[in-house]
Amino acid sequence: MRRWLGVTASAALVAAAVSGCGTPAGTDGDLTDDWRPVAEARQFTPQAGECHVVAEPTAYLTSHQPVDCAKAHLVETFHIGTFTGDLAARPVPPRVGSAAMRSAFAECDAKAKEYVGGEWRDARLSVQVAPTSPAGWTGGSRWYRCDLFELDPVSGANGDNDRPVNRAGSLRGVLKAATPLRYGCAEEDDWSNLLAVPCTKFHRFEYVGVWTAPDVSYDDATKDEDAVHAKCRPVIARYAKVPVDGMLRYRTGSTYRFPSEQAWARGDRGVRCWYWSSGKKLTRSIAGGGTKVLPIN
Template sequence: MRRLLGRAPEVLTALALAAAGAALLAGCVRPGGSDGDLTDDWPALSAPLPFTPASGVCMPRITPVVQAATYETVDCARNHLAEAVHVGTFTGAVARQRERPEPGSPGLRAARAECDQRAREVLGGDWHSARLALNIALPTVPAWRGGARWFRCDLSETNSIDNTRPINRTGSLRGAMIGDSALVHGCFDPKLIGDNLNYMAPVLCTEPHRAEFVGVYVERDMSWDEFVKADQQAHKRCMALIAAFAAVPNNSDLPYRAGSIFYPPSQREWQEGDRGVRCFLWSDDRKLTRSMRGAGPQGLPAI
């Protein structure tokens, strides 16, 4: 969902031990110093640990559920679709639940928040501000019931702000948002069908354009349906970001300087706890040929 508001006032060991035991029994002779009990001096085998995926590795595919039998990683220098930037652990009441956390549950929302923070640390910036997607992978239901309590945070590069389908990339995303990065959102020339936004074509800010990314705000906690109905509230929050970005007053003249376009998380991301809304400055009256960052009232006049 996206909104354009202008001036709306992813055996050998066992066999060897068995053979040794058979040889001793066949001789019926106790080795010197032995008590004849072949079992009491062996340490008990520890319980097998549940499978846990690795962090800091890349994967050829994106899966919301990870199975040990099909788990696969690749060198991040090769083509891949996702990078595991963190593996966390469910604790407390969530870890004691028989059923795995699902979208909308407090446990998964807390995991999503942890993933968000770790992704920012790895990237060097807010992933919402770039062509990136953050996904959570969980154990299978049988694995959860068998004691697995991990969650994995996966980052992927996407095609565009409109098409968030992950694309193949080479190289780790570590530090990808530090300095001048081609992943970070910049200026766009929006394509409309009538008054409806069709898609955002990325362009250089020195080329004619009508939109520019200005930042992200975190929406208050509400249901998805409530958010959908509150587009004017999102518009107002984005307009405040636009004013700060362009260094113009946030007053009654602001709607005559620019409008807003905003991209919220997907419904699934929202239910998992993502509340980051991406905001864009929208110039519906004139083409811009420079970034509006710090433009001031003269650079972004009221018309």
């Protein structure tokens, strides 16, 4: 009974207070017409030209903290693409590394060549696609980031991993001029890693170009070494300007580096090819040297 009386008394006090106050001066008594309308929700969209210290290929708003590209960073966004068609109709964004992301990677691949001024695989560079987060997708976002990053001179350059390394400075137009990022002449260390050396120094290896592997599993692509060497020999021939004929295998040795498994999963099918002198050390480049530089042995 005590509880019921307390509620009744409170209600009476409130009623008395309201009835005694009236409408305050300067108001119209309508408590709803003075509220500002809630602004329309704005979707978060990153911008091309931003650099990031967070390298994960999923673009969450909470981790979007772009920095000046002149300062230390891990990845650089060079293009913003849009999922369309059946991909855009999915209830969730395509999973990173899935076959559904291949078309996005193909666009990023082409845009990366434009951005750096050449074939980005000719240098210690890699490309990834970062789709909008699941929450952003639910809110209507259908964009994806195309990111570019520098690879480690040893483990990254030899296809062992695909982790970005810290760098300062934009990669825009980096291949339009001489750069230490570009592959060139190399020598092998005790662990079969190719290490860059000036072409005027003794060396047995030289980067010659890239060919595109078929869209198969990583295991299937890498299991037939003879077939990979056979694909690299014409690349060497074009680079050195020698005939692509039955004698080519007697002019040159070859080695190659596949993309890392992480890069392969993203869609990178570029196999980097290297000339190998089969033991004789050179002190010049074989580029354009013809049969004088690559005689039949």
